[in-house]
């Protein structure tokens with residue numbers, strides 16, 4: 001299976017998996033890059049997987065369904081263009097010879113889901129939409145810090161070699177914030193250097209992987225002393241021994257960070 005990030009808009013990726021015949025895509029906000037890839041590679045689109053209802057993730061669904069007859073899968077509890085196979089935690093998606101398990105990961109939106117494929121030729125894959133980014137997490141538009149912490153803890157518990165396919169190229173700005181939180185994290189310094197080199201060549205920093213994120217992403221590290229202490233310096237009211245309060249403080253700090 002080939003895994004491709006198709007760039008869309010300013011900083012979105014529409015992820016495509018294909019076997020040179022059949023393809024699936026995740027979160028097609030724009031139909032054009034998908035139609036070009038299908039045409040250039042001679043692929044038939046079998047399915048569209050949607051993680052959440054924001055327009056930069058669903059804007060191309062109707063056009064692609066109409067053009068290809070692909071089946072659309074999406075979150076049970078969100079408004080996504082119908083007809084749709086509605087999914088919630090624990091549901092299975094079997095399509096184009098691929099098998100995914102659905103995870104509920106609320107926080108960015110109330111009904112956000114993620115797709116985890118354990119059986120991908122040895123290296124699992126995660127499509128996590130706008131929940132987990134490399135070095136960061138999504139803004140809390142509809143959910144609470146407690147929900148986001150649960151969601152991120154669930155993702156952090158996946159196997160370390162899981163490829164993390166995020167829906168945005170936000171890595172460099174996330175890592176600049178992460179460095180302010182954890183200036184003593186050497187893994188972060190090395191990873192930032194690698195990501196800067198990738199971007200300087202116009203290449204994606206993604207997919208990341210879960211082991212990498214556990215070592216550099218402050219939102220997965222809210223129980224680490226350096227992260228807890230930094231969060232408490234930002235918000236003196238936050239109890240640094242309460243992981244939810246640490247996550248809430250980090251998210252607020254990131255919102256204000258330039």
Ligand code: ZN
Pocket residue numbers: 052054108130
């Ligand atoms: Zn979003």
Ligand code: FE
Pocket residue numbers: 054056057130167168
């Ligand atoms: Fe988005």
